[in-house]
Amino acid sequence: MKDVSGAASGRYRRATTVARAGNDPYEFHGFVNPPVVHASTVLFPDVETSVNRTQRYQYGRRGTPTTDALCNVMNALEGSDATFLVPTGLAACTVPLASATKAGDRVLVVDNAYAPTRKFCNGFLTRFGVEVVYFDPLDIETYDRLLEKPTAVVFLEAPGSLTFEVPDVPLLAQKAKAVGATVMLDNTWASPLYFRPLDHGCDISMHAATKYLGGHSDLLLGTISGNGEAIEKVRETWDEWGEHVAPDDVYLTLRGIKTLDVRLERHARNAMIVAEWLAADPRVDRVLYPALPGAPGHEIWKRDFTGATGLFGFTLKGTREAAARVVDTLEIFGIGFSWGGFESLATLPNVQAVRSATAWPEDEQVIRIHIGLEDPQDLIEDLEKGLATLG
Ligand SMILES: Cc1ncc(COP(=O)(O)O)c(C=O)c1O
Structure with a gap:
């Protein structure tokens, strides 16, 4: 029996990982690509299994072999414990922000964040009692001063939208972690091939898979990858908000990644x-x-x-x-x-x-x-x- 689990899980070098990670063909009759599962209902063999939820798949919204394949690729590329899929790149930014904040919290958001991310901060977050403060990623002195007040989240994007400033992510992340803030970064520009935020001190890395991961301007999708408590909070909000992605768009993203x-x-x-x-x-x-x-x-x-x-x-x-x-x-x-x-x-x-x-x-x-x-x-x-x- 052939064992391709190494390639499927991304234990190899970058080119091998993008070409092969995600699914084990031998788990699905040897077909090299994963099945495109359109699903709501999943059947259980008996009441006990349905109550104890001991079965791998339970309901279409919570994951399918198709979404698992993409999550596996992203975990292999980002070095993350878990990945969650959302309908757009914008949702990949807003779900983590919502998951890590509550009324009375304060968040620092990089001034050159993607404009609709700012709109979410100025609208939804502010309306729910979160204070939003924008900062210049190149002005470390001011950043230090801002971190003197309790800070729940530091939101980064590298390089910045429209003007392409490159922040010193390891430095900004280390300072934020020192005061207990969760650090998240919109990693869409570099893709997971050219920058791995979790290796540089961030807790969460987000992508508009709409861009290079899909690569053909024919889909919208977002990915959220991370480690530890931060990604567990994302899991809760993702579940509570009922996030779901179209199986065909997930498949197209997997296909795009093969040639990334x-x-x-x-x-x-x-x-x-x-x-x-x-x-x-x-x-x-x-x-x-x-x-x-x-x-x-x-x-x-x-x-x-x-x-x-x-x-x-x-x-x-x-x-x-x-x-x-x-x-x-x-x-x-x-x-x-x-x-x-x-x-x-x-x-x-x-x-x-x-x-x-x-x-x-x-x-x-x-x-x-x-x-x-x-x-x-x-x-x-x-x-x-x-x-x-x-x-
Ligand atoms: C840096 C960045 N993040 C997020 C997004 C949002 O992606 P989507 O259009 O899939 O919501 C975009 C879209 O242009 C972007 O440029």
């Missing part, structure tokens, strides 16, 4: 070619790609991350209207909010509208681009057409 390693290598290679071209262009003010030598945060990125992906920003000095003309002129780059798929995208966010603890210069326009799997020379020629509108 090779896709990300190409995204990163293309992104570096485009970033270097932008950095050499005098019309471009700054390139916000942590993997680019000399870019903001590069040294910390090099120390803590094992790779980079295809999402970054570049800035133009001038008016928003001029930057909008650049984006409108692009033909290959679509204008779209998501990222992580095969296609290149560009957006012109209003950074200052989603910041409160840090300032962003009014005349510095950020164009956020996602570099897809197209030929980078075509992308450069497209960007040249856009930049030519600056005159």
